[in-house]
Amino acid sequence: MRIADAMMKYLELNEVECIFGIAAGTTSSIVDAIIDTKIQQITVRHEGAASYCANAYSGMSNKLGVCMVGGIGAANALTGIYAAKRDKNPVLIITGGVQREQMGKGAIQELDTETMFSGCTRYSKMVQKEDVLSELKKAIELALTPPFAPVHICIPMDLQKSEFTGELPSKVDTRFLDMDLSQYNDSIIKATDIINKEEKGIIMVGKGARGFSKEIKELSKRLQWPIITTPQAKGVIPTNFEINLGNYGFQSTDLAYDYVKNGQATCLLVLGSSLGESATLNYNPMLVKNRKVIHIDWDFKELGKTFETDVKINSDLKMALSDILKMVNKKEEKFERKLPLNKVYEKNHTGLSIRVFLEEIIKVLPKDTQYICDIGEFMNFVFKYLSIDEESDFDMSLNYGAMGSGVGSAVGVSMAKPNKPVAVIVGDGSFLMNGMEIITAKEYNRPIIYFVVNNAMLSYVEYGHKFIYGRTLPGFRQERIELAQMTKAMGINSMKISSIEDVVKVKEFITDLDRPYVIELVTDGSERPAVADRFKALAKINTI
Template sequence: MRAIEVGLREIVRCGVTHAFGIPAGSVNAIYDALLDIKEIKSVIVKHEASAGYMASAYSRITGRPSLAIGSSGPGATNLLTSCANAFTEKSPVLFMTGSVPTHIFGKGGAQELPASPLFKSITKLSMVIHNAAELPGALVHACETSISGIPGPVHVEIPINVQMAEIDLYSIVKDTSENIETQFSLSEIEEVAQILLQHGSCGAILLGYGAKSAKRHVLALAERLGFKVATTPRGKGAFPETHPLSLGVYGLAGHEQAIEYLHSKTWDVLLVIGSSLGESGTCNWDKQLVDGKLLIHMDYDVEVFDRVFTPFRTITGHIGPILAELMERLGEKPPIDIALQEIAVTVEEVSMSVQEVEFVPEVDTLRTRDILRHIGECSPEGTKFYVDIGELMTYAIQELTMKPGFDFDINIHFGGMGSGITSAIGAKLAEPERPVVCISGDGCFFMHGMEILTAKEAKIPVLFIVINNARLGMVYHGHMLQYQRCPSNFSQERINLTEVARSLGIEAYQVRCLADVTAERMLQWTQKGLPVFIEVVVAGNEIPPMGERVKFLQGATY
């Protein structure tokens, strides 16, 4: 049997069920083998970067490794961007690239490029396989590496002749089903519990993406302590924003009440759960967040501690078990009488984003802020929103209210335009029963919009909503705010994207007023069984809530 087929059959036993990529000469043996391996569903995409984004979203949600496949040369370099994204997202993706035959290395073969060194800095492991007999074991090792410890992408470069060589069939897979042991100590939990008990309700909680794995525990802890709760932009959805203790989002495009409260001196314990405390989640590392406060930082990756802010205490491990142990030590009865009704009144006085506030748009003009709030109000129960990069994400952070059961995701750290369109497809494959709504912009659509055709071909029912303001909105407004002028070609000729989608055979509608979107229609659109495309036409003259980003750029020295 060919070495590549043996290897692919082995990684099925490691949990691999999906492969995303584009066929080409140097990887055609991979695709030929997949014809006989029904356990792996192959999704053929329109661009290799899209393959990596889809795989990353799928693997991050399921915890299982998936494949992102690209040819030698340009296929491999196209994968680099999404591999870097997977590295920041800590997604266990196996990036697999082809290569010219080993006997012509260095002779200038077609599409020859040593890819392994390029992937080295953005993977946990990057290697070239020279010996066919070693291929199955190398693929298993790569998969095990991707899910062990702190998950992350790996890369394997496989020359054509190595893929196609005949080898003996034998089983080499180890048991990879065991859970990774948490690393925290019970003494750490006990010490933190005592600190929290001593400070009563005089504290706040900041939730990052990592807290989403333990939503039930987070909610119980917040109600037990009576701490106000904010999330980072990536953590949005970790706590229901309709809850009386919710402050909304802190950081890039954050809510005013969250920023005001977390910068105040009225409390003295900050509990950070599942956040790396990066630029976008800390208002550009504003020291007011931590000054005069005891910072307790929980995360499963020790590397995120003490990067900018020095914590008073840290706990390393998986969030769910940590919070379960912590709740045991805090006891069932709250240390104070939490009057949630009084808290709700206080939050209502300062909140402008989680209440049903009526806005009157300009005449004949649909505003991005209004339509995103309306989409959130009309979306079906349990919707997962995948938001793309750009101006629209700042409005989405503020206006998409996370009700119980909703979830929100955005690849904000690496910030690749179009990653929302592609990641939504991977997310829907990971959670097929859940409504998945992708909110993107016309600039992102021009980068990776043809993947809506991939969704149609593979029958992946994502609802794609594209806000069309006929410009690169975030760079346009950012440039104007920073320099008070802007190149004219930051704006674009308005293209009828609805007709583009229809030309691909996709059901598509154009929205020009709020009445065009209703709860009934949103439910119908998400239950079609095939992708649906919605184009929202806006003027785009409103200035997005991106002041913190502009301040950072104005003070940058690079």
């Protein structure tokens, strides 16, 4: 068999279920080899979506995400691989190269992908000898070694067609891909000693804590320490958990912000967060002021990077939480969450309220909906007001912050959660970048609902420039495009909402969730988030 066939059989052996990409001349043999496996090729509309999908699929499934592109498409896929690096997801990108004898001669679509991807992957290799399978195994092992990371291999066209000799390598065994735990025991003992001494504390949950909701809730109840979640960790702990104070960081809930600020808690336990800009209100020291800080993360580079830390624990959360639960004492003083999470809505704008829409739509959509948030001003309302409860989940790539990443990744989330509906919240600017991926959703019959906030402007840019410079450019406001009409022309079921009263119509509209839907939310953009956290960061304003 060809090396291309051996590659696909090896990916199948390693339980790869789907590959996102667009076929190209430089990958044609590998694409052809997919036919003889159970792997599903998901053909997207743009290579950027292929890498966004692979990243989101990996993050939501805890499996290896794979995308494959060829030629110049590799450059288009670069942004999604950078997102995977920031999100710490195991993603394998396979690119095809020109024939080895043509290299350096100016062949059509010749590109040095090894160098190009070296800055955003743990491993990037142009394979030029017939050791492709050992390189493939090495790349997968590196991707799946904690902390996870994307990897890249490029296979020249002629090498793909070459005859494979020998046997397939053994399946990657993740049990042996582990981190250095030499300091672990001492750190756990020191951490639990502090926790037992401090009566009041805060548990801060980051995206890296996905999958450990049960253990974290148990710890929170035992200590009676409330939980705050970073913007990217929305949904890791259900909003309705009795001592979850909600989002902290960019667009904190009022309850979370006030509790952090009032200083009652004397200890901060950070679980799976890099404590980046969005999670810390622009690195505001209010989060750690006069508090003992315990930070647990499987990436040692994140420990102590942002704030001084009393105890650094480089560990997988599964093991660390298990040991902490065995060693901490139950606190007697009960914590009472004082609802609501946010101040009562007061209309101070014209047009459709995105806040009220988010508060109402969760009553209409299925309880197991998987929510995706794109990048734009609307995301501030999502952080603060969207509730994610037990059966639902949430995903976004905030730290890399690429517009269009959410709408581009939706099919990847849907493939990771094949039996659940997906709801994408995206602005018109991002939708016009990567919105053609709704055709991909249509062709693969994915139950995805795209809520497109259409305010006919790049509102984050418009209001950001007004905040920082006091003026804007005319091009930030744009002619309104009738997006529902546009997507109807593509054969997508579409409707338009311009008032809150119309929200009740959504339930009947999406009765048969076996295909994608587009719901255009027409607003004038006059409703503003309560706090301009990102604008303050750009203006270098930092207040407590």
